[in-house]
Amino acid sequence: MGIQSNLADLTKPCPPYNIHKERIKEYRNTPLVFGFAEWLLEQFPYARQMSIAAHPPGTVIRTHVDTDTWLKIHIPLVTTDNSYFVFADKKFSMKPGKMYLVNTAVPHSTSNEGDSTRIHLFFKIPADTKL
Numbered sequence: 001m002g003i004q005s006n007l008a009d010l011t012k013p014c015p016p017y018n019i020h021k022e023r024i025k026e027y028r029n030t031p032l033v034f035g036f037a038e039w040l041l042e043q044f045p046y047a048r049q050m051s052i053a054a055h056p057p058g059t060v061i062r063t064h065v066d067t068d069t070w071l072k073i074h075i076p077l078v079t080t081d082n083s084y085f086v087f088a089d090k091k092f093s094m095k096p097g098k099m100y101l102v103n104t105a106v107p108h109s110t111s112n113e114g115d116s117t118r119i120h121l122f123f124k125i126p127a128d129t130k131l
Helices: 035-043
Strands: 048-055 060-064 070-078 083-087 090-092 100-102 108-112 118-126
Touching: 035 048, 035 118, 083 100
Parallel strands: none
Antiparallel strands: 048 118, 060 108, 070 100, 070 118, 083 090, 083 108
């Protein structure tokens, strides 16, 4: 679900795989920007495409490469030890309570081999950002 969206109607659900259909480059805050999401956007005012993704058991996101002009920050909210982020042919189990800065220009994928839904909040930041 998009916390930020590039859809014309900001009340319309915006899953990450649907965001490019309207070809609008500007991302705007949806009504889901409150609490923790609002705090994150204060810390990262240049964040883009903030979303929450839920991967039920058995979900696999195939290996792919994103742009080299953006990095992605993942914040696991709910996960298990059997839910993996695969990066450079190594499996990692991301843990709640941590943020992960990911270079998505490198081939990566995810696999939920657990028995519960994996939920992550994530967003992109410009690759040239000074943290």
